[in-house]
Amino acid sequence: MAGIEVTALHKRYPDGTVAVDHVDLSIGDGELFVMLGPSGCGKTTTLRAIAGLERQTTGDIHIGGTLVNDLPPAERDIAMVFQFYALYPHLRTRDNLAFPLRAEGLPKPEVHKRVDEAARLMRLGPLLDRRPRQLSGGEQQRVALARALVRRPRAFLMDEPLTNLDAELRADMRTEIKHLQGELGATMVYVTHDQVEAMSLGHRIAILNKGRVEQIGTPLEVYDRPASLFCAAFIGSPPMNLIEVEVADGKLRGQGGLVLTPPSGLPRDRRLVAGVRPEALEVTAPGAERSVPARVVSAEWLGDEIIYVVDHNGQRDVRVRMPPTVRFAADATVGLRHTGGTPAVYDVRTEELVA
Amino acid sequence: MAVSVDEAVSTGPARDHTPPARRLGGRGRSVLEVALLTVLAVVMLFPVLWMIETSIKENRDVYAIPAKFFDFKVTLDHYKDVFVAPDGGRSALSVSFLNSVVVAGASTVLATVLGVPAAWAYSRFAVKAKKDQLFFILSTRFMPPVVVVVPIFLMYRQVGLIDNKLGLILIYTAFNVPFTIWMMKGFVDEVPAEYEDAAMLDGYTRLQAFRRFTLPLLVPGIAATAVFALIFSWNEFVFATFLTSSDSVRTAPPAIAGLIGGTTTDWGLVAAASVVFALPVLVFAYLVRKHLIAGVTLGAVRR
Numbered sequence: 001m002a003g004i005e006v007t008a009l010h011k012r013y014p015d016g017t018v019a020v021d022h023v024d025l026s027i028g029d030g031e032l033f034v035m036l037g038p039s040g041c042g043k044t045t046t047l048r049a050i051a052g053l054e055r056q057t058t059g060d061i062h063i064g065g066t067l068v069n070d071l072p073p074a075e076r077d078i079a080m081v082f083q084f085y086a087l088y089p090h091l092r093t094r095d096n097l098a099f100p101l102r103a104e105g106l107p108k109p110e111v112h113k114r115v116d117e118a119a120r121l122m123r124l125g126p127l128l129d130r131r132p133r134q135l136s137g138g139e140q141q142r143v144a145l146a147r148a149l150v151r152r153p154r155a156f157l158m159d160e161p162l163t164n165l166d167a168e169l170r171a172d173m174r175t176e177i178k179h180l181q182g183e184l185g186a187t188m189v190y191v192t193h194d195q196v197e198a199m200s201l202g203h204r205i206a207i208l209n210k211g212r213v214e215q216i217g218t219p220l221e222v223y224d225r226p227a228s229l230f231c232a233a234f235i236g237s238p239p240m241n242l243i244e245v246e247v248a249d250g251k252l253r254g255q256g257g258l259v260l261t262p263p264s265g266l267p268r269d270r271r272l273v274a275g276v277r278p279e280a281l282e283v284t285a286p287g288a289e290r291s292v293p294a295r296v297v298s299a300e301w302l303g304d305e306i307i308y309v310v311d312h313n314g315q316r317d318v319r320v321r322m323p324p325t326v327r328f329a330a331d332a333t334v335g336l337r338h339t340g341g342t343p344a345v346y347d348v349r350t351e352e353l354v355a
Numbered sequence: 356m357a358v359s360v361d362e363a364v365s366t367g368p369a370r371d372h373t374p375p376a377r378r379l380g381g382r383g384r385s386v387l388e389v390a391l392l393t394v395l396a397v398v399m400l401f402p403v404l405w406m407i408e409t410s411i412k413e414n415r416d417v418y419a420i421p422a423k424f425f426d427f428k429v430t431l432d433h434y435k436d437v438f439v440a441p442d443g444g445r446s447a448l449s450v451s452f453l454n455s456v457v458v459a460g461a462s463t464v465l466a467t468v469l470g471v472p473a474a475w476a477y478s479r480f481a482v483k484a485k486k487d488q489l490f491f492i493l494s495t496r497f498m499p500p501v502v503v504v505v506p507i508f509l510m511y512r513q514v515g516l517i518d519n520k521l522g523l524i525l526i527y528t529a530f531n532v533p534f535t536i537w538m539m540k541g542f543v544d545e546v547p548a549e550y551e552d553a554a555m556l557d558g559y560t561r562l563q564a565f566r567r568f569t570l571p572l573l574v575p576g577i578a579a580t581a582v583f584a585l586i587f588s589w590n591e592f593v594f595a596t597f598l599t600s601s602d603s604v605r606t607a608p609p610a611i612a613g614l615i616g617g618t619t620t621d622w623g624l625v626a627a628a629s630v631v632f633a634l635p636v637l638v639f640a641y642l643v644r645k646h647l648i649a650g651v652t653l654g655a656v657r658r
Contacts, residue, residue, distance in 0.1 A: 013481040014481050014482060014483045015481055015482075015483055015484070015485065017481075048552075051552075051556060052555075052556075053552050053555065053556075072555070072560065073552075073555045073556045074555065074556060074557065074558035074559070078556070079556065080552070080553070080556050082549040082552065082553065083549075084547050084549050085549075086547065086549035086550055086552065086553040088550065088553075088568065089572070090571070099557060100556075100557040100558065103557045103558040103559065104558060
C-alpha cells in the first residue's frame with residue numbers, strides 16, 4: 001500500500017473546458033479518502049488522472065513516493081472500480097477475476113489461489129461460473145470489487161461504485177467496503193456525490209467545487225465547521241441555515257432578531273453570515289425564554305424526527321430539526337431559539353469561514 | 356428513451372386506449388391488410404419475377420405476344436452467355452463482374468478500416484471542435500453525388516485515374532467513409548468506455564483495449580455498416596459510367612446498361628446479367644442477417 005500525493009493538478013480539455021482548476025491532495029497510506037462534490041466539480045477527472053486514464057495538463061501525481069505522471073495506467077499498480085462495473089461481458093466471473101492476473105503473466109496456481117481468496121472475501125462462491133448478465137447489480141459490483149482485490153494493488157480508486165445500486169443494497173455495500181478497507185489496510189480514494197456515503201465511509205473528506213478543493217477534513221470537522229458557504233450549503237440534509245448576522249453589544253444578532261453566541265475573533269466592518277445547523281435551533285411555545293416569535297410554514301414528518309420550516313421577522317425558511325414528540329401544526333405561532341454552541345461565521349463577500 | 360413503436364404512436368391516455376384494430380373490427384382489418392400487402396408485394400416483386408423468367412426463356416419466348424407466363428422452355432443459355440464469350444473465352448460481362456467485386460469489396464474494406472477507428476476516436480476523445488468536424492463530415496453527403504461528377508472527372512484526368520479501378524475505389528471510399536463514421540459513432544457510443552478503462556488498468560494499451568474489448572462488441576454494427584457501404588459501391592452507376600470506358604475496367608452496372616441499345620437488345624442476356632448482379636449482395640446480406648438486424652435495431656433500445 002502507498003500514499004498518494006496530488007500537487008497543483010490542472011486539467012484542461014482540448015475543447016477549452018477546465019475540468020480541474022487547481023487541486024492539491026495528500027492521501028495517507030491506508031487511508032479511506034473521499035472526494036465529494038456535485039457533478040462537474042472535477043472529482044472524477046482528478047480520480048482518472050490518478051489512475052492515468054486522463055493526462056493532466058499541469059501538476060504532479062506521486063504514488064508511494066514515485067512520480068507517475070508519465071506512467072501508463074497499468075504501470076501505476078492501482079485498481080479501479082467503476083460506476084458501471086465494467087465487467088468483461090464475455091467472461092465468467094472466475095475469468096473476470098483472473099483476467100488482470102493473467103494479463104500480468106502470473107503462474108496458474110498463483111492465479112487460482114488469488115481468485116479463490118478474493119472470491120471468499122467477497123462471498124462470490126456460487127457466482128463464479130456465471131457471466132455478468134446473469135448477475136444482479138449488487139453481485140456485479142461485488143465481482144468488480146473482487147477484481148480490484150486480486151491485483152493486490154498499491155491503492156484502490158472507486159468511481160461512484162454504489163450509485164447504480166438501490167438504496168438498501170447501497171447501505172450494505174457501504175458497510176462491506178468500509179470493513180474490507182479496514183481489514184486490508186488499503187489506501188482507497190473514493191469518489192461520490194452522496195454526502196451520506198462520504199460521511200459514513202471517509203476517514204477524511206475533500207469537498208470539491210468547480211475544479212477546486214473547498215475543504216479537506218474528517219467527517220466531523222466538515223460537518224461542524226464547513227470551510228466555505230458552498231460546503232455549508234452542501235453538507236447536511238437539510239443543510240445549514242445561512243442567516244445574515246451583525247455584531248452588536250457583544251452578541252451576534254440575526255436579521256430576524258435571533259441571538260447567537262458569537263465566536264471569538266470576528267472581523268469588523270464586514271457583512272457576515274452565520275451557518276446554523278437545523279439541530280442547533282429549537283421550536284418552542286410562543287414567548288418562551290430567549291425565543292423570537294416565529295411562524296411554522298411547514299413540517300416534514302420523517303418518523304424519527306420532524307423538520308420544521310419556520311419564518312421569523314422576515315427571515316424566511318429557517319429549518320429546524322426537532323424530535324418527533326414536539327408537534328406544532330402548520331401556520332402555528334411559535335418561538336424560535338438557538339440552543340447550540342457558537343455557530344460558524346462566513347464573510348458574505350469571500351464566502352469563506354472567518355470564525 | 357425506450358419507447359416501443361406502439362407507445363410512440365398512441366397519443367391518447369393509456370387507460371381508454373382501444374387499439375385501432377378493434378375499432379375497425381379485427382377481422383375486417385386483417386383481411387384488408389393482407390389484401391393491401393399482397394397487392395404491394397405483387398407490384399414490388401413482379402419485375403424481379405419477370406427478370407428471373409426472362410433470364411431463363413429462349414429468345415423467341417421473350418418476344419412472344421401475348422407474353423408467356425408459364426408455358427415456355429427453360430434454357431440456361433443466357434447465363435452461359437453472361438460468363439462465356441461467343442469465341443469460348445471469358446466474356447466482357449464476366450470481367451465487369453469481377454471488377455465490381457474488386458471495386459466494391461476494396462472500397463468497403465477501406466471505408467471500414469478508416470471509418471471505424473475514426474468513429475471510435477470521435478466517440479471517446481475530447482477533440483477540438485468535435486461537433487463542427489462531425490458536421491463537416493456529414494455535410495459532404497448533403498449534395499447528390501452527381502453534382503461533383505464533372506469536377507471529379509477533371510481532377511482524375513489530371514492525376515491519371517480515369518479508366519482506372521483505383522479511381523473508382525477511392526471515390527466510393529470517399530463516399531462511404533462519412534457514412535461509416537456517423538453510423539459507427541452511434542455504435543461505439545453504445546459500448547461503455549469503462550471496458551477500455553478497466554482493460555487499460557489491467558495492463559493493456561489503449562489500442563489493445565479497443566481491439567480486444569470494444570471491437571468484438573462492435574461486430575454487429577460493423578457488419579450492418581459494411582453491408583450498406585457495399586450495397587452503395589456495388590450499385591453505383593453514375594461515377595462508374597463517367598470515369599471508366601474500357602471493358603477491362605468497367606464495373607457491372609454500366610456494363611449491363613451497355614447491353615441495352617444498339618440495333619437489337621438481347622433481353623435474355625440483360626435479365627441473366629441482372630440476376631447474377633443482384634445475387635452477391637443478397638447472399639452477403641443473408642449471411643450477416645443476424646448482425647444486420649442487431650445492428651440496425653441497436654440504439655433503439657437503451658442499454
